[in-house]
Amino acid sequence: MTTTEIAVGDLLRLATAGSVDDGKSTLVGRLLHDTSAVMPDQLEAVRRASRDRGLADADLALLTDGLRAEREQGITIDVAYRYFATARRRFILADTPGHVQYTRNMVTGASTAELAVVLVDARHGFVEQTGRHTVVSALLRVPHVALAVNKMDLVGYAEDRFAEIAGEFTEYARKLGVPDVVAIPMSALRGDNVVEPSPHMTWYAGPTLLEHLETVPTGGEPEATRLPVQYVLRATDFRGYAGQLSSGMLRVGDPVAVSPAGHRTRITGIEVGGTPVDEAFAPQSVVVRLADAVDVARGDLITPVSTVPSPAERLLVVGCQLASRPLRVGDRVLVRHTTRTVRAVVEAIDERLDVHSLSTDNAADTLYTNEIALVSMRTAEPVAVDPYEYNRHCGAVLLIDEASGDTLTAGMVGVPPWWP
Template sequence: MTDTLRPDGPATAATATTSLLRFATAGSVDDGKSTLVGRLLHDSKSVLSDQLEAVSRASQERGQQAPDLALLTDGLRAEREQGITIDVAYRYFATPRRRFILADTPGHVQYTRNMVTGASTAELAVVLVDARNGVVEQTRRHAAVAALLRVPHVVLAVNKMDLAGYREDVFARIADEFTAYATSLGVPEVTAIPISALEGDNVVTPSAHMDWYSGPTVLEHLETVPVTHDPTDDAARFPVQYVIRPRTPEHPDYRGYAGQIASGVLRVGDRVTVHPSGRTTTIEAIDALGQAVDVAWAPQSVTLLLADDLDVSRGDVIAPADAALRPGRDVTATVCHLHDRPLRPGDRVLLKHATRTVKALVKQIPSRLTLDDLSQHPEPGELAANDIGRVVLRTAEPLPVDAYAHSRRTGSFLLIDPADGTTLTAGMAGEAFADATARPAPAPAPDDDGWDF
């Protein structure tokens, strides 16, 4: 058996996950997110010569003498014409110390919802602030989204320090205000760095203009921040994606359940329960990359063979028999609404959780978060695009949903428009912000079109 299929010890899987850092950038319009990303790519020598040549040519066409590094990530024609980021731009780069996947997210308020996409899998978020403007509403909104998505590390990059005279007191004031706000949201760690993305100060190389700052550069912090969370430390969860029944002479009785391990470790001989049916059995065998293995861990894609012939289908979740997982039809969650059409009580939606999609009703919207003072606006009546609020849902079938605080994979879901398949809302099950006092939701009126549940 190869080392890639079986860990020698607990540290092996953890080492594999810490070699890659996923991070997202966020900030208000013109705070310099794309320029920062371009500077990171350029100064870390992660830009190919033909890319740099194309950027230089596009910059000259716009009347700029020096290459506009923001164009390395602003890829859409509309973005380049308007000088803003619209879509989430993903880039890969590497240094001798670590590999990176970054998501440059939009800053305009109407594209705040795109940050949810970019930060949903991030282990670190870089929030930019213009040193001349300080903490603004979009800064608070991005901090709230980072806290909502349980991003473990947040970097405050106070940009355009060159336009603020490289003054220490300007940086200190912004850092103190943001850190206090982020801490009140529950962000576990904030690292503040004064930078000038345009000039390159403290991005990859230390600044000669800010000798009062002795902390790391942005790249140094990205290379050294401990990504300590190991998915194998979590309770095992295996959403079934596909049932394999080859029915060949070589495998007449083969019945395997394929999918990607969302969290934890699974071993041959483990007692497991299939949810939502509640039937218990034993893992008889595990196939990974065409080989039989004794153990597998997140995020490997494997096939499980069970000792008993159970009714298991796509969307079921296999978990340890002693797991505290109780499938139910009532889901209370904090959500970020993504669509221009508001979400209202009584709406009929599809809820996609892991590999299962079921019908659901929006029973109640108890509160909406007010980002200015983190207060809850009770019973708002609807959630508009970019709103963050609490919802109560009723599903047609029981779902084995974890609390998002325990699992970002099996504690999250999407709400989808059943008419055209449009994604409406991103949800995080369980507590994220304090609930406002809410009245019980009225029961939905019965009907005869399959939505009465």
Template sequence: MTATTVRTGPASLLRFATAGSVDDGKSTLVGRLLHDSKSVLADQLEAVERASRSRGRNAPDLALLTDGLRAEREQGITIDVAYRYFATPRRRFILADTPGHVQYTRNMATGASTAELTVILVDARNGVVEQTRRHAAVAALLRVPHVVLAVNKMDLVDYAEPVFAAIAEEFTVLAAALGVPEITAIPISALAGDNVAEPSARMDWYGGPTVLEHLETVPVSHDLTACPARFPVQYVIRPQTAEHPDYRGYAGQLASGVLRVGDPVTVLPSGRTSTVAALDLLGEPVDTAWAPQSVTVLLADEVDVSRGDLIATDPLPALTRDVEAAVCHLHERPLLPGAKVLLKHTTRTVRALVVEVSHRIDTDTLAAELAPDGLGINDIGRVVLRSAEPLALDHYSDHRRTGSLLLIDPADGTTLTAGMVGGARWIFRGERTDA
């Protein structure tokens, strides 16, 4: 069969996340976006209207479109990350509605880890609060390229421009200190629909885009195909059939870059080199594969390759056992120096030692503090790790997937910590102070 090049076209897709403190209106904003973009089925809307009437509300409570867990409905807060898929004529969206309660900040980190944009909500009556700073810090740590500050509940402050301007200025100063590359501030009322999908006549002093217009037009700037190829091997395929007696393919998802038949590649950590002999996509041979496609790679040489190996093109990632990373600790159990953990990097999991927990970050002042008692839940800090086997690591700022890692409890498999190799600039420039 002749190999062909298959590509579905440059469909515009934006992954974004919402974040904010409890009762800032995240679920209402998400519900409003779904409703006003005509992405809610009629029976779903009828169910929401019935539930709203049973609570004595005349207008539909759009937050019910996203708060799907019983505990969420009972407590009136978002607990888990709720993923929603919707589209407009201009773009497709994958939305992660993340929790606002400080207890669930780790879920916000999960939702924002693959986002290209984060919408951080603040209540116009309260302004920038501690949780706002924490969410901004997590967004900066995860290198989210675009941040939208949605100043919600403007209807409760009489749509006053000075209130919005003061909050936007305070947040902009914070975001600049964190190194957030782009901030867009939008005054909204998610409940009334002001500046969500339609411009608000009650805020004629604001001349910027609505939330939906900005989501539709913000450039998705990070092109995975422009990076060097990184292919973490997930599975080795050896059918050993009469038709394919010598078939040996390596299956996985291309994390970045482009692979073409004939490309020279290096297998890490062994350092063995070969060339791409063939590429299979959905059972069909192709000439080219690009991120984030899932493909099977066949090499021209007999190279020992197994799950967890990385097939890469130049420039190659660093091969090291000593890892310095900025981390967000996700578990109630503290992360302590000397802890033995499993380190998961792409499809590779190795034993590792926490050599040092050097400091944590005060999200209010952005100052680095010594952390002799380790990192507690939701703490952001810097750690040094030593792995039992070499790892092929990129800097997180260059490759979000091959520059990220997880620390796992070897006893029960619990995820403890999310880490970014090299970390954020604002963490490493901080001076240590006595905690």
């Protein structure tokens, strides 16, 4: 996509990731500062906080480390969302933690991202956490990855060091089926190749990070239309089904199916914000009316008859363990899929993934925090799921502790093509 093909106001969702102290928060702070996305009072607050810590210059990382615990410890704990814009594009950025114990938050930040910025410290190169974050990006079908080789000033802006890291990372990402990788050498602290080209790396002819963010294609392949029903509206002479279109579009007159029951009917009316329309598209919230008095309840899916998902009572998912409480074979859990929640039992934990070697072992019966494995479940009721490769929203599930209500595991339905 060329610059002229990008519509003004186009939106890119992105997430930053990488190992601890690779400079993610500093990079985000630099990006916000150099694009004039920081209010004067915010910048003054950062300067005061920096002086309190004995720093001569403003620590731009404090622009994103918003929690008090983060400021006190100098680390990122939670996902920090930031919104900014340039003349070419709008951005929603999720700055995710680098510490291993907070990897689960990277799953949250990358779940809706179209691009992941994976940082690597030029001194340390590719480390285990780099691989873990790249695996998560691949599992979540993030189509674009930018490798930010940071702190190049600390290795003398050496071209051969950059080439070594970029080559190792690109090969690793290729094994995971990541379709697009761009490597950029930079120094977030000094501003090299973040917004402006670096005078210290004239050997690099590629884009700055901002140039890449402004020009990377968005949208990707269209996904099949899915409307999870959130609420049934009933009146004497009216019945409508409310929800947010997770993908695709619906038109008045479309023949549709209601899953998992499989009832077929057609759309006779669509409202957006209380206004009748002829068509609606994701991510709009809508109310639809149907021609027939079919049984529709919260948790059902309204889909085109040509792309009806197959209801299943046995699910195989790639599970990323989020909670400190392990997931074990035999556990009874709740499975949340879009707006539907059903009971299930964990039947097997198969093929736990080693993120460093990209190999698997078959001996696991327990999944611990941050581990990734294939998980087999049997549900009490049919669930109309899509493979995650086919539809990111309707191929995702959460496993929830029945007793506490805590989220245990994030799951992607099906086995990705690159799985060992």
